[in-house]
Amino acid sequence: MPTIRDVARAAGVSPATVSRALNGSGYVSPETRQRVLDAAARLGFTPSYIARSLVRKATRTLGLLVPDITNPYFPAIARGVEDAAARAGYSVVLCNTDGDPDHEEDYIQFLRERQVDGLVLIASSPRAGELVARGDAPPVVFVDRVPPGARADVVVVDNRRGMLEATRHLLALGHRRIGFVAGRVGSGTAEERLAGYLAALGEAGIAPDSHYIAPGDFTFQGGYQAARGLLSLPDRPTAVVAANDLMAVGVCRAALEAGLRIPQDLAVVGYDDIPMAELIHPPLTTVAQPTYQMGELAARLLMERLEGRAGPEPRRVVLEARLVVRESCGAALAAGGRGG
Amino acid sequence: MPTIRDVARAAGVSPATVSRALNGSGYVSPETRQRVLDAAARLGFTPSYIARSLVRKATRTLGLLVPDITNPYFPAIARGVEDAAARAGYSVVLCNTDGDPDHEEDYIQFLRERQVDGLVLIASSPRAGELVARGDAPPVVFVDRVPPGARADVVVVDNRRGMLEATRHLLALGHRRIGFVAGRVGSGTAEERLAGYLAALGEAGIAPDSHYIAPGDFTFQGGYQAARGLLSLPDRPTAVVAANDLMAVGVCRAALEAGLRIPQDLAVVGYDDIPMAELIHPPLTTVAQPTYQMGELAARLLMERLEGRAGPEPRRVVLEARLVVRESCGAALAAGGRGG
């Protein structure tokens, strides 16, 4: 690997001049610049990013911490981050935390040692928030989930609102007994979605019935089990909304096995709009989150901050979720139908 | 950020001794080591990976080039790479090439400048192979697809064999008119799978009928369109096998819309075993590729090579695909059924 000194020798100038010629900084005469460029090309010179990072004190590298890239919700976020980063000449280091606070902490430390300039964090534990608050982490943008008390930029979706719209939609179709498959307890996201569901019921003057609210864990199996419970209730719901799509698919499976048709016998609504939502039969009504945009925006906010183009105040971007109506919730219930 | 010289001053020793104490290299007395460790902890010293990389001439960073992390086939590979890398203290830079040769080339150059130690490459174009052959790239392991003529380690799956097994299975169930939805032309993977299909037919003494082979492009839409064609043939197939799952799901949709039941009226088999394959109804029979293992193995081979623990010969690992029988291809056709 030729170094800048090799190029300097070949072009008959000093390393300083080569640096200036290649970076377009400082004064260099056109002829000298050309000699340098030629020499560099002839030798196949590639400047060492490491050496440059050492003196510039910036690596133009972002860390991306996701729970599990294998979960269909995250790839689009990752893609958004990567696209925005690549456009700006940054690279992205991918880390899977499995939602484990220890892994999360280890990775943050790991990335800090490697001097990534900033972190896009989908944080599963409050510990990550504390680390950031203590300043034991590079600049951070939280995406999707925000640990309490962290003073940092955040990009989130209005989960409560999204679920409110989804439940309203079912109410407008005439459903009155609407089941809810909740997310993992302790997840802020899950709680916001539950709150949206409850708020919609409240608007419609329906008292929430705890039997209709089944615990879940964001997995297909969890949704399936929860739905088995809901569907065996004496007064079974005419519609079920799940806190995410994977569980909604589980609900569909349970319904199918119970001999129920979707949407005629049971309307189903999910949340996230993962790729498979529109591919299953019937296509799933769900709440689309602008995942790609979230990732892209997060990366942009982060890079703005890193390059000093952001004020001292932490910024909070709340994106809107969008109800995507597909066939799994069908048309309005017949007047005087099963609804109470 | 405290530097090694700060620690040296605080511990009353030289930077060289601090380095030795922290890395456990060379001679350091137990007492001195302890003093250094204490000083480092007190100052919150984190060694600069950049400075270290500069002198060690290794960044312990791997580049991972995938066409699109948003495609459900790739996250598991990425996860495998990342897990293996993390275990060995390496980090992984994620890049999406969109299968575009220009992007691919740009990214390889980009990662080269950043001195990643090695590349895990899911290469969509022969150009990447040429780059590697010319030595204009860091050490590479090709995964899933191998550009012709590249002398490098590769991890692949026996696509021909996988598709052979899948088609054999349908033949064993009594199917004789088996449609095939092909992959993108020019894709080696697609061609191998087609070859497997043809070989199975050959074994069974069935002459391939070009009407039964529909062109596809690995997308849901492509599979859907292809199936519409196949299902409107005068002597429509009793089974369809698609070169990947996304297209198989498209086939299912087309069948459903044509009023055909799966598997009673049409057996469907896919390829890849993406996460949604087992979640749809009916669950899809498909050929599972050990994607996670591919990624993990690729990363391990690469790191072995980087650390000089591999011989000069390029290694070629061929993993076996595994037929996963689910409900979408049902039981044996009734004797004397529709088969010719």
Next chain:
DNA sequence: GCGCCATGTGGAACCGGTTTCATACCGGGG
């Protein structure tokens, strides 16, 4: 008592860039 080797430590060079500072030349204004 001498020489040798193992142990422990510091000075300084080095990795490959960037940047500051000093120097030198040139043309124009006073």
Next chain:
DNA sequence: CCCCGGTATGAAACCGGTTCCACATGGCGC
């Protein structure tokens, strides 16, 4: 003619580690 500011370039310091080499000490074998 002199001084000044803009242009052009090189020497050297620097970024923050690692490592080579020199040197000092102490114990042991002969």
